[in-house]
Amino acid sequence: xxxxxxxxxxxxxxxxxxxxxxxxxxxxxxxxxxxxxxxxxxxxxxxxxxxxxxxxxxxxxxxxxxxxxxxxxxxxxxxxxxxxxxxxxxxxxxxxxxxxxxxxxxxxxxxxxxxxxxxxxxxxxxxxxxxxxxxxxxxxxxxxxxxxxxxxxxxxxxxxxxxxxxxxxxxxxxxxxxxxxxxxxxxxxxxxxxxxxxxxxxxxxxxxxxxxxxxxxxx
Amino acid sequence: xxxxxxxxxxxxxxxxxxxxxxxxxxxxxxxxxxxxxxxxxxxxxxxxxxxxxxxxxxxxxxxxxxxxxxxxxxxxxxxxxxxxxxxxxxxxxxxxxxxxxxxxxxxxxxxxxxxxxxxxxxxxxxxxxxxxxxxxxxxxxxxxxxxxxxxxxxxxxxxxxxxxxxxxxxxxxxxxxxxxxxxxxxxxxxxxxxxxxxxxxxxxxxxxxxxxxxxxxxxxxxxxxxxxxxxxxxxxxxxxxxxxxxxxxxxxxxxxxxxxxxxxxxxxxxxxxxxxxxxxxxxxxxxxxxxxxxxxxxxx
Amino acid sequence: xxxxxxxxxxxxxxxxxxxxxxxxxxxxxxxxxxxxxxxxxxxxxxxxxxxxxxxxxxxxxxxxxxxxxxxxxxxxxxxxxxxxxxxxxxxxxxxxxxxxxxxxxxxxxxxxxxxxxxxxxxxxxxxxxxxxxxxxxxxxxxxxxxxxxxxxxxxxxxxxxxxxxxxxxxxxxxxxxxxxxxxxxxxxxxxxxxxxxxxxxxxxxxxxxxxxxxxxxxxxxxx
Numbered sequence: 001x002x003x004x005x006x007x008x009x010x011x012x013x014x015x016x017x018x019x020x021x022x023x024x025x026x027x028x029x030x031x032x033x034x035x036x037x038x039x040x041x042x043x044x045x046x047x048x049x050x051x052x053x054x055x056x057x058x059x060x061x062x063x064x065x066x067x068x069x070x071x072x073x074x075x076x077x078x079x080x081x082x083x084x085x086x087x088x089x090x091x092x093x094x095x096x097x098x099x100x101x102x103x104x105x106x107x108x109x110x111x112x113x114x115x116x117x118x119x120x121x122x123x124x125x126x127x128x129x130x131x132x133x134x135x136x137x138x139x140x141x142x143x144x145x146x147x148x149x150x151x152x153x154x155x156x157x158x159x160x161x162x163x164x165x166x167x168x169x170x171x172x173x174x175x176x177x178x179x180x181x182x183x184x185x186x187x188x189x190x191x192x193x194x195x196x197x198x199x200x201x202x203x204x205x206x207x208x209x210x211x212x213x214x215x216x217x218x219x
Numbered sequence: 220x221x222x223x224x225x226x227x228x229x230x231x232x233x234x235x236x237x238x239x240x241x242x243x244x245x246x247x248x249x250x251x252x253x254x255x256x257x258x259x260x261x262x263x264x265x266x267x268x269x270x271x272x273x274x275x276x277x278x279x280x281x282x283x284x285x286x287x288x289x290x291x292x293x294x295x296x297x298x299x300x301x302x303x304x305x306x307x308x309x310x311x312x313x314x315x316x317x318x319x320x321x322x323x324x325x326x327x328x329x330x331x332x333x334x335x336x337x338x339x340x341x342x343x344x345x346x347x348x349x350x351x352x353x354x355x356x357x358x359x360x361x362x363x364x365x366x367x368x369x370x371x372x373x374x375x376x377x378x379x380x381x382x383x384x385x386x387x388x389x390x391x392x393x394x395x396x397x398x399x400x401x402x403x404x405x406x407x408x409x410x411x412x413x414x415x416x417x418x419x420x421x422x423x424x425x426x427x428x429x430x431x432x433x434x435x436x437x438x439x440x441x442x443x444x445x446x447x448x449x450x451x452x453x454x455x456x457x458x459x460x461x462x463x464x465x466x467x468x469x470x471x472x473x474x475x476x477x478x479x480x481x482x483x484x485x486x487x488x489x490x491x492x493x494x495x496x497x498x499x500x501x502x503x504x505x506x507x508x509x510x511x512x513x514x515x516x517x518x519x
Numbered sequence: 520x521x522x523x524x525x526x527x528x529x530x531x532x533x534x535x536x537x538x539x540x541x542x543x544x545x546x547x548x549x550x551x552x553x554x555x556x557x558x559x560x561x562x563x564x565x566x567x568x569x570x571x572x573x574x575x576x577x578x579x580x581x582x583x584x585x586x587x588x589x590x591x592x593x594x595x596x597x598x599x600x601x602x603x604x605x606x607x608x609x610x611x612x613x614x615x616x617x618x619x620x621x622x623x624x625x626x627x628x629x630x631x632x633x634x635x636x637x638x639x640x641x642x643x644x645x646x647x648x649x650x651x652x653x654x655x656x657x658x659x660x661x662x663x664x665x666x667x668x669x670x671x672x673x674x675x676x677x678x679x680x681x682x683x684x685x686x687x688x689x690x691x692x693x694x695x696x697x698x699x700x701x702x703x704x705x706x707x708x709x710x711x712x713x714x715x716x717x718x719x720x721x722x723x724x725x726x727x728x729x730x731x732x733x734x735x736x737x738x739x740x741x742x
Contacts, residue, residue, distance in 0.1 A: 065680035
């Protein structure tokens with residue numbers, strides 16, 4: 001059932017595409033993290049309007065299928081005068097916006113887990129709100145949410161399989177192209193699945209390890 | 220029991236009254252003549268290890284019909300493990316436990332001992348009722364639902380029959396008015412009484428109590444002990460692991476003191492509580508008194 | 520940007536059928552996923568290691584690969600295994616397997632959340648393992664895992680959009696099709712977004728309603 005020479009011929013192509021997938025996912029994680037902190041803080045803001053805005057962001061970007069979001073970006077950006085956005089940029093924008101919504105919920109949980117007394121103490125010492133966010137809340141929230149963030153990375157890598165709709169030749173699209181030319185569907189798609197596992201299984205293991213360590217420390 | 224353990228009670232001159240022998244004898248007789256066998260539970264050379272730790276060693280015990288046996292001892296002495304073995308919630312690995320003559324939990328084959336099939340285990344212990352320290356009620360069922368569940372599913376009662384029996388059992392523990400309440404809406408004492416009713420509904424020949432009052436607030440202990448006393452008076456065969464020495468003294472026919480997995484002393488309450496000879500038992504009772512007889516040290 | 524409503528009135532029939540296909544694949548996928556998930560969870564909780572180990576691997580594999588890739592394997596790879604499915608059955612199977620694995624993990628934590636003592640009590644009364652699962656564990660864990668279940672159901676709703684890639688004529692495919700026909704991309708996509716938001720919101724509202732319903736026994740107040 002397997003054609004080994006063909007497999008050996010295709011593997012390097014997929015390996016190259018894996019790099020594209022990883023780059024896009026990593027970039028989306030970073031930008032998503034920034035969005036997540038902002039939106040997560042908005043959700044906990046004392047100002048009702050800001051809380052609403054944070055909530056609306058999460059509602060929209062979690063509620064709409066990623067595929068539809070990506071399609072929207074693909075067709076929408078040219079209409080608002082950005083016709084030359086590269087597929088890579090479009091993919092990163094799309095993934096980041098969606099990741100931001102999920103990470104915002106994760107960070108909100110992280111922020112809430114920090115004992116309020118610490119912030120009171122920081123406030124009494126004269127730290128500004130921004131300082132408090134960057135020096136006290138974010139570092140601790142990251143520590144508490146690290147397992148969830150690693151899981152988010154896995155989700156992003158999987159979600160990035162949809163970026164071919166904005167014209168990017170990622171891992172999945174490359175495998176699709178290969179399969180379309182050699183008709184070895186099972187072989188090509190199994191290899192594709194294998195490449196995803198190559199990255200995601202260790203990540204999942206890392207996440208569960210981190211989670212266990214966190215539990216031990218907080219217990 | 221009120222006199223000794225409830226603060227504000229009179230300091231008792233003889234610390235434990237042993238009234239039980241006189242009150243119960245007459246009630247015993249009819250039950251004993253019913254079954255040809257008067258020994259309900261027999262343990263011979265029962266042992267149990269967790270890894271290298273031997274938590275039970277060579278336990279010999281017989282419980283007669285209508286007898287009330289209290290197991291006392293320091294925590295970690297193995298008394299709970301022993302009691303749980305009697306319902307095969309712990310797999311004892313040496314010796315034999317027999318309930319009304321039938322071997323519990325194990326099957327002898329030519330290849331040695333094997334765990335008996337579940338149906339056979341259930342058959343042997345169908346006459347054993349168990350009450351737990353943590354009540355273990357099912358929180359998604361009402362009090363009546365808890366009592367009726369096994370009647371319906373195991374004894375195959377009709378809904379009406381089960382409800383009738385269930386209500387009778389709840390009345391018996393004084394909770395007929397709480398039949399429709401969920402466990403979360405009941406106090407600890409009430410929950411434990413429902414748990415007792417749940418076990419009683421199956422008409423067990425022997426009831427096992429695993430520290431039934433240890434998880435209760437002090438003011439709720441009395442109502443549970445009262446129900447247990449009533450059961451004892453009616454001739455129920457009972458094995459009780461307890462820290463309530465007052466209850467053991469008043470209600471038990473025999474008291475067994477366990478320490479480090481062994482039976483160190485056994486006897487009537489009077490023998491155990493008044494004439495303790497074994498140093499370990501003396502130490503245990505002294506500790507207990509030091510903890511509970513605080514009024515002796517009260518400032519004038 | 521002008522909004523031309525005639526685009527939708529002209530294609531009302533197509534949109535309606537696309538909506539029905541989305542609803543149909545979604546609900547069938549959820550039902551299949553729940554059944555599969557319960558089966559896997561029960562096998563994991565009560566099975567021996569011979570059952571557990573391969574299941575663990577299967578779960579890990581499904582969770583590590585994108586839904587789209589699984590869909591490709593079922594739809595394009597299936598014929599090589601003698602399973603030629605039309606797009607819609609393939610899509611439902613894909614949704615069911617994908618959802619089933621996540622549902623299984625939810626059910627498994629649910630099983631573990633019911634205190635051991637309650638099972639011992641049932642055991643002592645002669646209640647069988649199977650009766651225990653259905654009468655004692657499942658009703659209690661449902662309360663605990665309902666939020667996670669509802670969340671997964673909404674995830675599956677969103678995943679139905681991916682089915683358009685294997686040419687299932689569901690909402691996304693129909694509306695993008697209309698878009699490329701009329702060049703009204705933004706309008707159709709906006710409509711699509713609103714459609715999914717309504718579906719997902721309805722689903723989580725229903726879930727919350729259900730939560731207050733089934734969780735009543737946890738409250739301390741008498742009814």
